[in-house]
Amino acid sequence: MDLAKSAYLTKEEHAPAKPKLLSHPTAKTGLMGWLTTVDHKKIGFLYGFFALIFFLVGGFEALLIRTQLMVPNNDVLTAQQYNTMFTMHGTTMIFLAVMPLSAAFFNFIMPLQIGARDVAFPRLNAFSIWTFVAGAIILNIGWFAPILEKILGGVHNAPDAGWYGYSPLTSKTFSPSHSVDYWVMGLQLLGVASIAASLNFIVTIINMRAPGMTMMRLPVFTWMTLITSFLIVLSFPFITIALVEVMMDRNFGTFFFEISGGGMPILWQHLFWVFGHPEVYILILPAMGIISEILPTFSRKPLFGYPIVVFSGACIGFLGFAVWSHHMFTTGMGTVATAAFALATMAIAVPTGVKIFNWIGTLWGGHLMMRTPMMFALGFVWMFMIGGFSGVMHSAAPADSQQNDSYFVIAHFHYVLIGGSIFALLAGLHYWFPLMFGRKVSEFWGKLSFWVIFIGFNVTFFPMHFLGLNGMPRRTFTYDPNLGWNTANFIATIGSFVLGIGMFIYFTVLAYTYFKGEKVKKDCWDGRTLEWSLDNPPPEYNFRVIPTVHARDAWWYEKHHKEEIEKEKAEHAKAEEAHGGIHMPFGSIWPFVASLGLLIGAIAISAVSANPAPGIHLKLGMSIVGGIVMFVGIYFWSLEGNEGYHLHLDKDGNPIEGEHHDAKH
Incomplete structure (x- = not known):
């Protein structure tokens, strides 16, 4: 249904005859309720649930990596197992943890911040979450190799060519099993999910x-959602093209990256990094948006330099496409290209620095409330600055040439992605948890988890700067005791387990709070943006009356102009009721069915590609079944069109029971 048109109707518009009393349709509960939901808040929960599961999986893989490197010549993992671990750790944390956790906030918070009742395309939103789940299953299905080999034949294992996927490591010569095919197909499905969600967010905003x-009254988090969505739409086609070319090289005898046929392996690096560097900002811009919401709330003052913060975010997104080859300074591009990308890399530090100065300006002179979200937000600012300093160092090609593919780079991007993205996401979970669940996390346990995570993180990754400067290369599964890396690796491994304990405390406390935490009323932080105007958790329809925004901090304005706002809402409620009440979309199983078909077909195609002979009839049958299921899902999805239902509320905001029939808008 066209939610964009039905979101608000003014009293001046001609009101048709009042329709029959319509009720909320019988809601599906349990598993079927989740499979058919098109509610943006529930889809946000689903994104968060799966993201946290894979966050724990990626963390476990990291602990195995650090255990292997704890002492010289360790044999906890073989070289092949180590390759699999760092490949899956990188892929999991970026594509299955940080990105979907950001998407969870996009889904839940952004529509509330702009005063909407749902996203523009609710069923497409449902399709995006289930396609994400399908892609995650494909990426991880190689862990169940014995079962797959028994059913489908051939050789199966988890991806092991590195999360960069550098050619020729992804060729059949170096990776004859199905592992790379799962990696390629999984990322393709994740790309479909990301682009579908991003287009939805762009239209919604x-x-x-x-x-x-x-x-220029949008909350900064919504602005960063918009910019991130544009980055995804513009950058994912590059990785899509590159993955299609890998698939064609492996299965159809093309030579995009095969030297023997005149291909160029370096072409993969260009395509990957044209996507890969905007991907860094896809991960960090949502974090910057979260921090820009938390700091004003707990400083008790508006965000300092709002227009500059917004403009600098847009500049970061634009310049993110102009710096990809600083990842390739050691490939011999030539002095002109190297100089150009070095200058662009230096330039992109400017809007990032501008944001940091604006955050400091927000804190300066404020009445600071040192709550747990504020602690994580301040931790973000400091840790991200450290990662930024080492990033600026890499804009100098001579320094980068020495540090490239060393543990110094590992330290740099973990300070950006853990000290940056994950610290901010943890801050956001604490900040919006009362809104989502109506319960507030204990300050004692929240702050304890912060300090354990903060200490564990720095003990883990700060020594890696010295390991890199002392020459330890990344992706090495063991080392000789005489190289001088023993102490720093031992300390880093101890720190990783401290970090793991901190994360365990954090998520255990969240789980306890969900069931037993202190219940709180709405707006427990005395927030500034519209989401805090709602009860917690918010009702299905979000806003009983679509609000009219009078200032940049919309809820802050409403709290200080109550009489004016109440009168305005009463008039708008009458106008909306006269036009049929609140319009809501029906739930639908068909987006899930379409994604299920994609999953079945992707497994079959991946299994056929490396070695089609074993079980060829079963694989082809699965491909056909998957295609049929997908098209059936899309067909019946299309028949639903824009159907929805009318919802009428009593004075307390509860749905009124009465005659129910469908509504088309």
Whole structure:
């Protein structure tokens, strides 16, 4: 249904005859309720649930890596197992943990911040989450190699060519098993999910803002959602093209990256990094948006330099496409290209520095409340600055040439992605947890988890700077005791287990709070943006009356102009009721069915590709079945069109029971 058009109707518009009383349709519960939901809040929960599962999986893989490197000549993992661990750790943390956890906030928080009742395309939103799950299953299905080999034949194992996927390591010569095929197909499905969700967010933000919410009144988190969505739409086609070429090289005898046929392995690096560097900002811009919401709330003052913060975020997104080859300074591009990308890399540090100065300006002179979200936010600022300093060092080609593919780079991007993205996401979980579940996390346990995570993180990754400067290469599964890397590796491994304990405390406390935490009323932080105007957890329809926005901090304005706002809401409620009440979309199973078909077909195609002979009839049958299931899902999905239902509320905001029939808008 066209939620963009039905979001708000003014009293001046002609009101048709009042329709029959319509009720909320019988809601599906249990598993079927989750499989058919199109509610953006529930889809946000699903993204968060799966992201946290894979966050724990990626963390376990990291602990195995650090255990292997704890002492010289260790044999906890073989070389092949180590390759698999760092490949899956990188892929899992980026594509299955940080990105979907950001998407969880995009889904849950962004529509509430702009005063919308749902996203523009609710069923497409459901399709994106289930396609994400399908891609995650494909990526990890190689762990069940014995079962797959028994059913499908051939050789199966988890991806092991490195999460960069550098050619020729992804060729059949170096990876004859199905592992790379699973990696390629899994990333393709994740790309479909990401682009579908991003297009949805772009349309939602542009078309479904509440009346009065101009672009320069958008909360910064919503701005970063918009910029991140554009980055995904513009950058993912590059990795899609590259993955298609890998698939064609492996299965159809093409030579995009095969030297023997005139291909160029370095072409993969260009395609990967044209995607890969914007991907860094896809991971960090949502974090910057979260921090820009938390710091004003706990400083008790507006964000300092709001227009500059927004503009600098847009500059980061734009310049992110102009710096990819600083990952390739050692490939011999030539002095002109190296100089150009070095200058662009230096330039991109400027808008990032501008944001940091604005955050400091927000803190300066504020009445600081040192709650747990604030602690994680301040930790983000400091850790991200350290990662940024080492990043600026890499803009100098001579320094980068020495540090490239060393543990110094490992330290750098973990300070950016853990000290940056994950610290901010943990801050966001604490900050919006009362809104999502109506319960508040204990400050004692929240702050304890922060300090354990903070200490464990720095003990783990700061020594890696010295390991890199002392020449330890990344991706090495063991080392000789005479190389001088023993002490730093031992300390880093101890730190990794401390970090793991901190994460265990954090998520255990969240789980306890979900069931037994202190219940709180709405707006427990005295927030500034519209999501805090709602009860917690928010009702299915979000806003009983679509709000009219009068200021940048919309909820802060409402709290200080109550009489004016209440009168305005009463008038708008009458106008909306006269036009049929609140319009809501039906749930649908068909997006899930379409994603299920993609999953079945992707498994079959991946299993056929490396060695089609064993079980060829079963594989072809699975491919056909998958295609049929997908097209059936899409067909019946299309028949649903824009159907929804009318929802009428009593004075307390509860749905009124009565005659129910469908509504098309």
